[in-house]
Amino acid sequence: xxxxxxxxxxxxxxxxxxxxxxxxxxxxxxxxxxxxxxxxxxxxxxxxxxxxxxxxxxxxxxxxxxxxxxxxxxxxxxxxxxxxxxxxxxxxxxxxxxxxxxxxxxxxxxxxxx
Amino acid sequence: xxxxxxxxxxxxxxxxxxxxxxxxxxxxxxxxxxxxxxxxxxxxxxxxxxxxxxxxxxxxxxxxxxxxxxxxxxxxxxxxxxxxxxxxxxxxxxxxxxxxxxxxxxxxxxxx
Numbered sequence: 001x002x003x004x005x006x007x008x009x010x011x012x013x014x015x016x017x018x019x020x021x022x023x024x025x026x027x028x029x030x031x032x033x034x035x036x037x038x039x040x041x042x043x044x045x046x047x048x049x050x051x052x053x054x055x056x057x058x059x060x061x062x063x064x065x066x067x068x069x070x071x072x073x074x075x076x077x078x079x080x081x082x083x084x085x086x087x088x089x090x091x092x093x094x095x096x097x098x099x100x101x102x103x104x105x106x107x108x109x110x111x112x113x114x
Numbered sequence: 115x116x117x118x119x120x121x122x123x124x125x126x127x128x129x130x131x132x133x134x135x136x137x138x139x140x141x142x143x144x145x146x147x148x149x150x151x152x153x154x155x156x157x158x159x160x161x162x163x164x165x166x167x168x169x170x171x172x173x174x175x176x177x178x179x180x181x182x183x184x185x186x187x188x189x190x191x192x193x194x195x196x197x198x199x200x201x202x203x204x205x206x207x208x209x210x211x212x213x214x215x216x217x218x219x220x221x222x223x224x225x226x
Contacts, residue, residue, distance in 0.1 A: 043205050
């Protein structure tokens with residue numbers, strides 16, 4: 001099931017610079033997208049989400065951009081901090097479906113160097 | 115801040131044994147989920163539960179799996195006869211609506 005893909009398994013960024021994590025999806029029925037952050041041996045922690053009726057959502061240092069025509073979303077972290085080092089997962093869902101299940105990408109491991 | 119809790123944090127079992135993984139979702143949430151992550155792979159949906167019944171399940175969630183909300187606070191996942199390939203991190207999640215899901219810390223299941 002490759003409906004949600006994160007093609008970069010890892011990303012290394014200098015502290016203070018911008019981190020850009022990318023995600024592509026194939027199912028045009030998805031209408032809600034989320035980013036989660038995960039540390040080893042912990043559960044995913046919700047970061048930010050976006051509905052398909054928007055193209056941008058911002059929360060502090062985190063901004064998610066959605067390009068529906070390209071079926072692409074990205075997470076921008078500005079400025080990046082060493083504490084941001086973790087695995088980031090994008091996920092997609094169809095809020096109209098009764099189950100509301102999330103389909104996850106494979107994750108991108110972000111390393112922010114001091 | 116309310117959070118989802120899971121017990122145990124690590125469960126070791128012999129192949130063929132039954133295991134029950136327990137979760138306490140966030141108290142005012144109405145939707146409950148189980149996901150799993152096999153080492154090195156993506157997080158996969160198993161089952162969603164709403165209004166005391168399964169609302170959706172994946173192909174992974176076969177007859178060996180069952181879920182229950184035995185009281186007003188607990189949500190359990192039972193695996194009747196564990197296989198080696200059931201070894202994974204199992205995450206419980208809950209949500210107020212069909213939107214943002216909040217995850218617990220996970221139970222690491224090791225089947226020997």
